[in-house]
Amino acid sequence: MQRRDWLKGTSAAGIALLSSRWSVTAAEAASLTGRFPGLADAALSKAKELGASFADFHVMQTDRESLFVREEMVQGVDAGSSLGCSVRVLVNGAWGFAASEEISEKRVAALVESAVAMAKGQAGWRKQPVEIETLPAYTGSWELPIEVDPFTVPLEEKVERLLAINRAALSKGASYCHSRVAIVRERKWLANSFGTRVDQSRVRMHPSFSITLTDSKKGEFASRASTLPPRGAGYEHLRDWKAEDDALLAVDQAREKMASPSVSAGKKDLVIAPSNLWLTVHETVGHPTELDRALGYEANYAGTSFCTPDNLDKLQYGSDIVNIFADRTAENGLATIGWDDDGVETKGKEFAIVQDGIFRNYQMALGQAALIGRDTGSNGCSYADSFDAFPIQRMPNISLQPGQDDSVTTEDLIAGVEDGIYIDGNGSWSIDQQRYNFQFTGQVFHRIRNGKLDGMYRDVAYQGNSVDFWNACDGLGGKPTYELGGAFNCGKGQPGQVAPVSHGAVPARFRQINILNTAEESGKKVAAVERCCCSGGGQIA
């Protein structure tokens, strides 16, 4: 299908419609903003009347657009919008919550009654009352800065960007290529009984592709996915991506991967690119330092944490060059926002999780700091993923900071490795429910020999213990090597909620990390394991 063929269907009227109701237009936002104070006042005063010591009222609209192209076929042109409201109350030290897609005075009043009844139903057998700190009252609005609103960009332009990626990959010999872009806008209005009235809007985008090569004779195949992370950004994130170049490289790399020797299991030095390391930061530092996990709130689902409160200011989480900071203010951050879903202002709440290798602080939501004897209050880490979700503690942007020497490059880190692997792109990831034992793969595994890249490996996974791993870090890239990774879909909670989150990282070097051969793990006898220094140029020995 050529672009000119399908553009015949385009009409000016059609394009104009794309920017109508399903993205919150200024008029619609004004309508909701106009209705919100009256609904909020009614909800909060009714909650107070029914005995709530605290209450908040949320309205949330989520607009989505996703496009999917398989080879040269456009198979997904999807849009969506959800809108609804929720009421949360604290009555006699117990939470109650109710939500509906219907936003009317009558329905909101019924929600308040339901929420209060849920809270009161715990009276008489509750062990520990919920206590929360008093928050300042805020009024205002906040909007994530973007260059181009992706919902207003003509559909055909976005589709053409994806088709171009697939054409490039197929022209280079890919057997298959699919590409997609997911676009989300969240619009939130929040009022609480402290007097806060804020509305906020943010946009995020995730363009991606994956190519596959097959070898029907051998019954084998290899894939390589793009490494561009999602960002809190506008259309410019897709527009400026040199995706065709990456698609061409991906085909070459998948071909080389298929012909590469299988890695030998054992300890090796690793240099890990930010495109892989962001996810390791997420799993081995982000989740273990969520205070609700450490206190047992997630015990039945996501789990608890090895990083219990007695470790604060004591645990040597990493080597002394490791600094990991959290914020909800980073440029393009997926967790970036003005106020969290408890009404805590995020500016000025940035904090160190690991400083000079020592564990310093947890991520916290409303009412949690006092549980570990801290008088700081929440550090702004509350989030609800939809109008019908109870706000829970979720990750801010959590990032591995650059080393002190700005001049250190990835090549410098590789130069310090005799026998190791440089890992690029994230693949499979898994970690236990207390965040000790992790196992990750990647997209591409470059062999390092005598300080230089020398071909590739396949069948690689790295596995270890979170604290041992970060203590094995002995090299960090400088500021120019810093990149922001992230994901749309961090899961937590029951019912499950997904949160978008970014993680910055620099390339980093780790000594003597356990490497698994995944083919051997599957029970296969591996014929082409690497042979010390005798196998040449990444070919099968």
Next chain:
Amino acid sequence: MSLTKAQSESLSERILGMVKADDATLWITDSEDLQLRYANNDVTSNGLVDRVRINLGVSYGKRSASIDINQTDDATLKDAVAKVQAMAKLAPEDPEHMPPVEPTEFADPLTFSEATAAMTPEEALAHIRPVIEQARAAGVDTAGYLERSVGSGTLANSRGLFSFQRSSDVGFSLTARALEGRGSGWASTQVTDVGNLDLGPVGDRAIQKALASRNAVERAPGRTTAVLEAAAVRDMLGLLSWSLDRRDFDEGRSFLNGLVEEGESPIGKKIFGENATLISDPLYEDAPCGTQYYGLPRVRTPWIEDGVLKNLSVGRFWAQKQGINPQPNAGNLILSGNGDSTEELISKVEDGVLITRFWYLRMVQPQSLLYTGLTRDGTFAIKDGEIAGPVKNFRFNESPVNMLKNIVASGLQERVMGSEGNMPVHVPSLVVNEFNLSSVSEAS
């Protein structure tokens, strides 16, 4: 919002009546969820949530688009129809586009219970309270989640198809932790009819496991005989069912491609152990599911029979291209068992490990369907047919294909929840040889 059939029919007619496109397919799902979550033996987040989702797909020839909304007022619906039609007109033609299915009759599902639909928050709290009080009395810390979900799914299209199916269920799981000695236990249940909900034994099972798993010792990892309880089996089967796909095989990117010669079909081939029989059946009373899938009837489908692969799921386009019948994927999973109790299964094992459940399962190598994940909430050594004591958890690297190849005994089927997905299942515990426990996890 809980739609009756008449309301759903009326809403469908309203929406489809607005559509000017050549074809349209409409999905309406609505639910009223009652959610009760607790931790540290106290209720934490909880709520009553109602929601509706309307998904409208339209097409002009082979150009198509879809839209999702959750508001039902006329202005919203008209805007949604206008927008999706505009998008479809702009979309390039998709050579694989399929027209809506023709009207078909579907069997009445067994997925709905009036009693479950009528369950109140007070009743839910009354179910939870004794479980929490039981834990407090035992000195064990518990966290759990009960969800009552009731709703409907409507499929209607411009060819005249209309299907309305209701469903309800209550799912409950809890994790008990013995903080002294770091013991942990887990149990779950899921019922369609709340009249069958009995949380006492579920709570007791988790608490007893937590107490029994205190002071776990390290056991060397390696390939070993494992007694996989039903929740662990469930997770592995779910992963397998997602990969039983005909198109993936035909395109050379399935785990099955490595198991047959070029040009050979995997259907009819003995890929699994002869004691592995896996079916889906929407009218299976112990774990029913809906009787249609995108307008195709779901019927009893054998996937594996005595180790032989019998079916792969096939989408409508691929079926037409290959000249075969489309095959919906699994809506539920039933794995045959021999009815033995867990104790009887343990008694058959000379040296091995009992595994309560898995966690964080992720694909490592699609070529061999190798998954990794971890054991949690009750892992025990077995010696000479008896539990020898608690052991530390393991990371595994294993394929569900190997699991079904290496079954040596199976137990009583149960409807259990898992850590991956929410599909109804009725599966037994299994004794499996050569299960690859790859490394030790300190998690407890």
